Amino acid sequence: xxxxxxxxxxxxxxxxxxxxxxxxxxxxxxxxxxxxxxxxxxxxxxxxxxxxxxxxxxxxxxxxxxxxxxxxxxxxxxxxxxxxxxxxxxxxxxxxxxxxxxxxxxxxxxx
Amino acid sequence: xxxxxxxxxxxxxxxxxxxxxxxxxxxxxxxxxxxxxxxxxxxxxxxxxxxxxxxxxxxxxxxxxxxxxxxxxxxxxxxxxxxxxxxxxxxxxxxxxxxxxxxxxxxxxxxxxxx
Numbered sequence: 610x611x612x613x614x615x616x617x618x619x620x621x622x623x624x625x626x627x628x629x630x631x632x633x634x635x636x637x638x639x640x641x642x643x644x645x646x647x648x649x650x651x652x653x654x655x656x657x658x659x660x661x662x663x664x665x666x667x668x669x670x671x672x673x674x675x676x677x678x679x680x681x682x683x684x685x686x687x688x689x690x691x692x693x694x695x696x697x698x699x700x701x702x703x704x705x706x707x708x709x710x711x712x713x714x715x716x717x718x719x720x
Numbered sequence: 721x722x723x724x725x726x727x728x729x730x731x732x733x734x735x736x737x738x739x740x741x742x743x744x745x746x747x748x749x750x751x752x753x754x755x756x757x758x759x760x761x762x763x764x765x766x767x768x769x770x771x772x773x774x775x776x777x778x779x780x781x782x783x784x785x786x787x788x789x790x791x792x793x794x795x796x797x798x799x800x801x802x803x804x805x806x807x808x809x810x811x812x813x814x815x816x817x818x819x820x821x822x823x824x825x826x827x828x829x830x831x832x833x834x835x
Contacts, residue, residue: 645826653763658822698763706776706815706821707753707768707776708755709765710762710763713762
C-alpha cells in the first residue's frame with residue numbers, strides 16, 4: 610500500500626541555519642503531497658502542498674518540490690527561526706482522499 | 721467562519737467504558753475525516769465521510785470503533801469497551817470541493833486517556 614518515509618528526528622539547528630527534512634513516498638500513480646506542521650500545544654496545520662510532478666509548494670519561507678523521478682518531497686528553508694520549532698509531517702493523499710502521514714520530524718531551533 | 725471544533729478537548733475514562741467524541745466541521749464542508757495520533761502508531765486514518773455516508777472505513781482498528789454523521793455536519797466517533805491502547809489524540813478534519821478536496825482543515829483534537 611501507499612506509504613511515506615521521513616527522516617528521524619529530532620533535528621537541532623541554530624537560528625539562521627539551512628533546513629532540510631527528507632521525505633520519500635511509495636504510491637500507485639501520482640498522489641498530491643503535503644507538509645503539515647504541529648507547533649507545541651497546537652493542532653495540525655497545512656504548511657504547503659504540491660499536486661503534480663515538478664510543482665513547488667511554498668509558504669512562510671519553506672519550500673518543497675514534487676520529484677517524480679526520486680519519489681521525494683523534501684522540505685527546505687534557507688534560514689530557520691526559533692519560532693519554526695515544531696513537528697513536521699510529510700503526507701500523501703491517496704485515491705480515496707485520505708492522508709497517509711510519515712512518522713513526523715521534530716525540529717528544535719536554538720537561538 | 722469558525723474552524724473545525726472538537727469536544728471534549730480531554731477525556732479520561734476507565735478501561736471498559738464507552739466514550740463518544742464529537743466533531744463539528746467547517747460549515748459547508750461535505751467531507752469529514754477522523755484520524756488518530758498515538759505515540760506508537762503516529763498519525764493514522766480511521767474513517768472518511770462524504771455527506772452522511774462513509775465510503776472508507778478501512779482505518780477503524782476494531783469493531784469497538786464506530787462513527788456516524790448526521791445532517792451532513794456533526795460527526796460522532798464512539799469507542800466501546802475502551803482499552804488502554806485506545807489512548808491517543810483523536811483528530812477530525814474537513815474539506816470541501818470549493819477549497820480543493822486536497823486541503824484538509826484539522827481540529828484541535830480530543831486527547832483520550834484510558835486508565
